[in-house]
Amino acid sequence: MKKESKENIKHSSLSDETPTGAGTIAVKVDDLTVAYNYKPVLWDIDLEIPEGVLMAIVGPNGAGKSTLIKSILGILKPIAGSVTIYGKSYEKQRKLVAYVPQKGSVDWDFPTTALDVVMMGTYGSLGWIKRPGQKEKKAALEALEKVGMLAFQGRQISQLSGGQQQRIFLARALVQNASIYFMDEPFQGVDATTEIAIINILKELRKAGKTVIVVHHDLQTVPEYFDWVTFLNVKKIATGPVKDIFNDDNLTKTYGINYKVSIQE
Amino acid sequence: MIFLLSQKVLDITKYIELVFTDYTLRTITLGTAILGAITGMLGSFAVLRKQSLLGDAISHAALPGIAIAFLITGAKDTNTLLVGALVSGLIGTFWIKSIVTKTHLKSDTALGLILSVFFGFGMLLLTFIQKQPNANQAGLDKYLFGQAATLVESDVWMMAIVTGLCLIVMLTFWKEFKILLFDADYTKTLGFNTRTIDVLITVFIVIAIVLGLQTVGVVLMSAMLLAPAAAARQWTNSLATMVFLAAIFGAFSGVFGTAISASQNNLSTGPVIVLVASVFVGFSFIFSPSRGLLFKQIRVIKNRRDLELHKTLAFMYHIAETHENISHPHTIKILNNFQGYTKNTLSKLVDKGYVELNGKMWSLTQDGFKTASNLYNQQNEINE
Numbered sequence: 001m002k003k004e005s006k007e008n009i010k011h012s013s014l015s016d017e018t019p020t021g022a023g024t025i026a027v028k029v030d031d032l033t034v035a036y037n038y039k040p041v042l043w044d045i046d047l048e049i050p051e052g053v054l055m056a057i058v059g060p061n062g063a064g065k066s067t068l069i070k071s072i073l074g075i076l077k078p079i080a081g082s083v084t085i086y087g088k089s090y091e092k093q094r095k096l097v098a099y100v101p102q103k104g105s106v107d108w109d110f111p112t113t114a115l116d117v118v119m120m121g122t123y124g125s126l127g128w129i130k131r132p133g134q135k136e137k138k139a140a141l142e143a144l145e146k147v148g149m150l151a152f153q154g155r156q157i158s159q160l161s162g163g164q165q166q167r168i169f170l171a172r173a174l175v176q177n178a179s180i181y182f183m184d185e186p187f188q189g190v191d192a193t194t195e196i197a198i199i200n201i202l203k204e205l206r207k208a209g210k211t212v213i214v215v216h217h218d219l220q221t222v223p224e225y226f227d228w229v230t231f232l233n234v235k236k237i238a239t240g241p242v243k244d245i246f247n248d249d250n251l252t253k254t255y256g257i258n259y260k261v262s263i264q265e
Numbered sequence: 266m267i268f269l270l271s272q273k274v275l276d277i278t279k280y281i282e283l284v285f286t287d288y289t290l291r292t293i294t295l296g297t298a299i300l301g302a303i304t305g306m307l308g309s310f311a312v313l314r315k316q317s318l319l320g321d322a323i324s325h326a327a328l329p330g331i332a333i334a335f336l337i338t339g340a341k342d343t344n345t346l347l348v349g350a351l352v353s354g355l356i357g358t359f360w361i362k363s364i365v366t367k368t369h370l371k372s373d374t375a376l377g378l379i380l381s382v383f384f385g386f387g388m389l390l391l392t393f394i395q396k397q398p399n400a401n402q403a404g405l406d407k408y409l410f411g412q413a414a415t416l417v418e419s420d421v422w423m424m425a426i427v428t429g430l431c432l433i434v435m436l437t438f439w440k441e442f443k444i445l446l447f448d449a450d451y452t453k454t455l456g457f458n459t460r461t462i463d464v465l466i467t468v469f470i471v472i473a474i475v476l477g478l479q480t481v482g483v484v485l486m487s488a489m490l491l492a493p494a495a496a497a498r499q500w501t502n503s504l505a506t507m508v509f510l511a512a513i514f515g516a517f518s519g520v521f522g523t524a525i526s527a528s529q530n531n532l533s534t535g536p537v538i539v540l541v542a543s544v545f546v547g548f549s550f551i552f553s554p555s556r557g558l559l560f561k562q563i564r565v566i567k568n569r570r571d572l573e574l575h576k577t578l579a580f581m582y583h584i585a586e587t588h589e590n591i592s593h594p595h596t597i598k599i600l601n602n603f604q605g606y607t608k609n610t611l612s613k614l615v616d617k618g619y620v621e622l623n624g625k626m627w628s629l630t631q632d633g634f635k636t637a638s639n640l641y642n643q644q645n646e647i648n649e
Contacts, residue, residue: 110446131440
C-alpha cells in the first residue's frame with residue numbers, strides 16, 4: 001500500500017503539464033502592505049496566481065507567508081492594497097475559497113469529535129442559524145473517507161495524532177467544495193505516510209482544475225510537489241513556474257545566504 | 266449509630282420539606298440553583314475560550330457601577346444597582362478588549378489592570394458613601410461577598426427570565442458559538458461576523474455575573490463561572506454535554522450550598538456555594554474515568570506491570586524456542602540476568618497459567634508459548 005502511493009507520486013509528475021500562467025487569474029494581489037504595529041510584515045506585494053496551479057509559498061521564518069494568506073482571506077486587515085478572487089472581492093467570492101489553517105492555531109483539547117470538526121466546513125454554505133443536516137453529514141463523511149479518516153469519525157480530536165489532525169483539517173476544507181484552496185503549512189509535524197496522502201489529494205485537486213496555494217517549508221520537495229512557486233521575504237522576490245524560477249539565485253535572494261539546493265533527478 | 270443516622274435522615278427530609286414550604290428558603294434555593302445553572306452554562310464558553318479570568322475582571326469592574334447608581338438615585342433598590350453594575354461591567358469588558366487589540370499589552374495584563382483599577386475605584390466610592398450622612402447608605406458592602414438572604418421572589422423571576430433568554434440565544438446560535446470557540450480565524454473566512462458572535466457571548470457572560478453579584482458577590486463571582494465548567498470538562502468530550510453538565514453542577518452547587526449554609530448557623534451562603542462547587546471540581550479532577558488523576562495513575566501502573574510481565578515472558582520464549590520441547594524445564598537462575606524478572610512477576614506468570622514451576626526449575630506451558638509468540642510477532646510488526 002505504502003509503496004504503491006510512493007510510485008503514484010512519481011507517475012503523476014507534473015513537469016509535462018505545467019500551466020503557462022496565461023489562463024485566467026484566480027487570485028490577484030495589488031500593492032498589498034501589512035504591518036503589525038510599526039513593523040511591516042508584507043511590503044508592496046503584487047501577485048497574480050493563475051487558475052489551476054499547485055503553488056508553494058516559500059520563504060524564511062517571519063517572511064510573511066501566513067500573513068499573506070490571512071490577508072487574502074480577510075482575516076487580517078492590510079494597511080494598503082487590494083485582493084481580488086476571480087476579479088471580485090473576497091466577501092463576494094468566499095464560497096469559492098477554502099482555508100486550512102496551521103494545525104497549531106487551535107486547541108485540540110476542545111470537546112468535539114473528528115466528524116464534528118469536518119462538518120464545520122459546511123457552516124459557510126449553511127449561513128447563520130441553520131443547522132447541518134443529513135446532507136451535510138454525508139458530505140463530511142465523504143471528505144473523511146477521502147483523507148482516509150473515516151474510521152476515526154467519532155474520535156475525540158485530542159486523541160488523534162498530529163498527522164491525523166492535519167487530515168481532519170484538510171477534510172474540513174474539502175467539504176467546502178471550493179475552487180481555490182489556501183493551506184498554511186499542511187506538512188508541518190506530520191509523518192511520511194500522511195505527507196504522501198496529503199500531497200496526493202492536493203494533486204488530485206489540481207487535476208480537477210482547482211487552484212491550490214500552500215505555505216511550504218521543505219525546499220527539497222518543492223520541485224517534486226509543486227508546479228508553481230512564490231518566493232517571499234517581506235517583499236515578493238519571484239513568482240512563476242517551478243521549472244523556470246526555482247533556482248539558487250532566487251533561493252539566495254530569499255533566504256539571504258548562499259543557498260544551494262540539490263534538485264534530485 | 267443507627268439512631269444518629271435516622272436522625273440525620275429525618276433532618277434531611279425535614280429540610281427538604283422546608284424548602285418547599287418556607288418562603289425565604291424556597292426563594293434562596295431556587296435563586297442560587299438558577300444562578301448556578303446559568304453561570305455554569307456560560308462559564309463553559311469562557312473556559313473554552315481561555316478567558317477564565319475575564320469573569321473575575323468583569324465582576325470586579327461592576328463594583329463602581331453599583332456605587333455610582335446609588336449616588337445618583339440615592340435608593341438601594343436592587344434592580345437599579347444591578348443596572349449600574351451591568352453598565353460598568355460592560356465598560357470594563359470592552360476596555361479590556363480594546364486594550365488587547367490596540368496596545369502591545371497581553372490580555373492577562375489588561376485583565377489585571379481593569380480588575381484592580383475598577384475595584385479600587387469602587388472601594389473608594391463605597392468608603393465615600395459610608396461617610397455620607399444618609400441613613401440609607403448601610404449595606405452596600407454586601408455586594409462584596411453577596412448575601413443570598415436578600416433574594417426576593419422578583420429577583421428569582423429576573424434570573425429565570427434571563428436564563429431562559431440566554432438558553433434561547435444559545436440554542437439559536439449554537440453552531441456559530443461552537444465554531445467560534447474552536448477556530449475563530451476559520452470562522453471569519455466562512456463569512457461569519459465573528460465580532461457579533463463574540464459580543465453576544467460576552468454580553469451574556471456580563472449579565473450572568475451581574476445577576477450573581479447580589480448572591481455571591483464581586484469577589485467570589487468568577488468561581489461560579491469557572492468551577493462548574495472545569496468540573497464538567499472532566500466528564501465529557503462533547504461540547505453540548507459539557508455545557509449541560511456545567512449547568513447541572515452549578516445548580517447543585519447552589520442547592521447544596523444553600524442547604525449547608527441554612528442548616529449550619531447561617532454560614533455565609535456565597536462562600537459555601539463556591540466551596541461546594543470546588544468540591545465538584547476536586548472530585549472530577551480525581552475520579553473522572555478518562556481524564557481524572559486516579560484512573561490515569563491506575564492505567565500507568567497497570568501498563569507498567571503488563572510490560573514487565575511481557576518482557577519476562579518474551580525472554581523465556583527466546584530460551585524455550587531453542588529447544589524442541591517448548592516445555593523443557595530451565596533453572597530459575599537464568600532469569601537473574603534479566604532485569605524484568607522479579608519473584609513477583611514469576612508468580613504472576615504462574616497464576617496466568619503461562620509458566621509452570623518445579624522446584625528451582627521453570628518451564629513454559631503451551632498457552633504461555635502461544636501468548637509469547639503472539640507478543641513477539643506484534644513487536645516485530647511495530648518495528649517494521
